[in-house]
Amino acid sequence: METQNKRIDWISKAKGFGILGIVAVHTVQRFNIAFVSSIAFAGMYCVQLFFIISAYLSFKSLEKNKGRWNWKAYLKYLLHKIIRLVPVLYTAVVWHFAMRCIEIGGIPGIHDTVWRKVFFAVTFLNGFSYNFINPWMNWYIGDLIVFIALAPLLKKIADTPKKSVVLFVISVPIGYLSTLILNKSGIDTGWYFYFWLPRQFPLLAAGIVFYYFERAGSFEEIRDEFYLFVFFIVFGFLLSKCWKSILENHVQYGILLFVLSYTAFSKLNTGRFFNWLKTFGDNSYGIYLYHGCLLPLAGGLVSKIGFSKSSYGFVACYVLVFTLSSGISVVVNKFIEKPLFSLTRRKFGV
Numbered sequence: 001m002e003t004q005n006k007r008i009d010w011i012s013k014a015k016g017f018g019i020l021g022i023v024a025v026h027t028v029q030r031f032n033i034a035f036v037s038s039i040a041f042a043g044m045y046c047v048q049l050f051f052i053i054s055a056y057l058s059f060k061s062l063e064k065n066k067g068r069w070n071w072k073a074y075l076k077y078l079l080h081k082i083i084r085l086v087p088v089l090y091t092a093v094v095w096h097f098a099m100r101c102i103e104i105g106g107i108p109g110i111h112d113t114v115w116r117k118v119f120f121a122v123t124f125l126n127g128f129s130y131n132f133i134n135p136w137m138n139w140y141i142g143d144l145i146v147f148i149a150l151a152p153l154l155k156k157i158a159d160t161p162k163k164s165v166v167l168f169v170i171s172v173p174i175g176y177l178s179t180l181i182l183n184k185s186g187i188d189t190g191w192y193f194y195f196w197l198p199r200q201f202p203l204l205a206a207g208i209v210f211y212y213f214e215r216a217g218s219f220e221e222i223r224d225e226f227y228l229f230v231f232f233i234v235f236g237f238l239l240s241k242c243w244k245s246i247l248e249n250h251v252q253y254g255i256l257l258f259v260l261s262y263t264a265f266s267k268l269n270t271g272r273f274f275n276w277l278k279t280f281g282d283n284s285y286g287i288y289l290y291h292g293c294l295l296p297l298a299g300g301l302v303s304k305i306g307f308s309k310s311s312y313g314f315v316a317c318y319v320l321v322f323t324l325s326s327g328i329s330v331v332v333n334k335f336i337e338k339p340l341f342s343l344t345r346r347k348f349g350v
Contacts, residue, residue, distance in 0.1 A: 009265070009275075009278060010261075010262065010265040010266035011053060011056075011057065011281070012277070012278040012281035012282050013265040013274045013275075013277040013278055013281055014049065014053060014258070014261035014262070014265055014281065015050070015053060015280070015281030015282075015284040016274075016276075016277030016278060016279070016280035016281030016282075016284065017046075017049075017261055017265075017274075017277055017281075018046040018047075018049040018050055018053075018257070018261075018281075018284065019046070019281070019284040019287050019288060020043070020046075020277075020280065021042065021043030021045070021046030022043055022047055022050075022288060022291075023043070023287065023291050023318065023321060023322050023325070024040040024043040024318060025040055025042075025043035025044045025046075026291065026292065026295060027040070027295065027314060027318045027321060028040035028041065028314060030295065030299045030314075030317065031311075031313060031314045031317075033310070033311050033314060040314070045249075045250060045253035045254055045257060046257065047140055048200070048203050048250050048251070048253065048254025048257070049254055049257040049258055049261065050140060050284075050288075051140070051143075051144075051200050051203040051204055051207065051254065052203050052204070052206050052207040052210065052254055052255070052258045053258070054144055054204070054207065055147065055151075055203070055204040055205070055206070055207025055208050055211070056207040056208070056210055056211045058147070058148060058151045058207075059151065059155055059207075059208055059211040060211065062077075062151060062152060062155050065077065065152075069156075074152060076349070076350055077152065078149060079348075079350050080350040081145075081148045082124070083340070083341070083344055083350060085124075085141065085144075085145070085285075087332065087336045087337045087340055088285055088286045088289050088290075088329070088332060088337065089121065089122070089141060089289060090122060091332055092136065092289040092290055092292070093118055093121050093122055093136070095290075095293040096114075096117075096135075096136050096292075096293055097114060097118060099293065099296070100112070100114045113132075116131075116132055117132055117135035117136065118135075120132040120133075120135060120142075121135050121138060121141075124141065124142060124145040125142070126138070126139065126141070126142035127139070127142030127143050127145065127146050127196065127197055128142075129142075130192050131192075133192055133195045133196060134195055136289075136292050136293075137288075137289075137291075137292040138288075138289060138292075139195040140288070141289075142195075143195070143196070143197045143200055146197050147197065147204050154167070154208065158208055158212075160212065161209070161212040161213060161216065161221070161222045161225040162224070162225050164205070164208045164209045164211070164212045164225075165209055165225045165228050165229050165232075167205050167208060167209075168202060168205040168206055168208070168209050168229065168232070169228075170205075171201045171202045171204075171205040172202050172251075174198055174201060175198040175199045175200075175201050175202055178198040179193050179196075179198060179199060194250075199250075200250075202251045203250075203251055203255070206255050206258070207258075209225075209229055210258065210262070212225075213225075213226065233252070233255065265277075279326075280326065283326055283329040283330055283333065285329075286325065286326075286328065286329025286330075286332055286333065287322070287325045287326055287329050290324075290325040290328050290329060291321050291322065293325075294320075294321045294324050294325055295317075295321055298317045298320045298321045298324075299317055301317075301320070302316050302317045302320075
């Protein structure tokens with residue numbers, strides 16, 4: 001039990017560390033301060049940290065299914081995962097819609113793009129949309145739901161450490177070639193190629209690799225696979241210097257952040273020094289979605305005070321957004337998420 005709690009603790013701390021960076025990079029986009037921007041923009045790679053963690057946790061959750069997979073078991077698994085995502089996502093969507101109504105002073109017309117944003121967000125189809133993959137900073141959710149749907153199949157295919165490393169090696173050209181094919185087809189998608197699932201697939205595959213590496217009883221069991229994984233990372237890094245699209249920065253830095261988090265929060269004897277990150281990590285999903293709603297309000301307030309062009313303004317906006325989104329996330333978790341999860345378990349067993 002103590003070992004299990006330790007594993008949960010380090011994941012919560014890693015998520016807490018990641019959400020600090022994500023809010024920082026979105027906040028600094030509202031300020032034109034070179035020194036602050038150069039530091040805060042490092043937080044853009046913290047989203048990739050969450051991809052690796054999500055794949056790692058998805059495979060751990062699949063350990064609970066000891067029986068054979070059938071359609072009933074699969075649909076129950078998928079419904080369970082979707083229900084966990086719905087409360088926070090839907091309340092954030094309602095908030096964004098309300099802000100749009102306030103902005104225009106009424107209900108948006110039928111041709112207003114907010115309706116398409118709502119549709120793609122609440123149906124989890126934004127991961128397939130060229131123009132609406134990132135309606136309100138929630139592109140990660142659109143990609144994640146696709147991976148969750150594929151996770152049981154991927155676990156069946158990559159069921160050993162060696163196969164997981166092979167999957168990671170294959171995932172890199174899959175991301176590159178699929179993007180290249182669409183691009184050569186003349187599809188003008190802007191940021192879509194960065195946001196869409198194939199480009200992030202190597203990070204999800206890396207999470208699967210780490211899942212099997214951690215399960216190994218000793219280093220000897222995974223020695224060959226570990227060396228192959230490290231070799232490919234180094235080789236890909238060197239190759240990317242002359243062919244940038246092969247193993248891009250978001251993959252390299254995502255893996256680096258995961259390794260650093262695992263080392264700092266799991267392997268090193270950090271004691272209670274990082275325990276404060278656990279609260280943020282446990283509420284990171286809510287903070288991720290709610291901070292996007294709060295940024296325009298906080299940014300406007302800071303501008304009125306006269307701090308819009310200073311580092312003080314960034315700090316004030318960051319603290320305000322993070323504090324409020326954390327508080328709202330805790331409230332929603334207590335009064336909406338937990339009662340809903342309890343009801344669905346009691347009534348439907350999911």
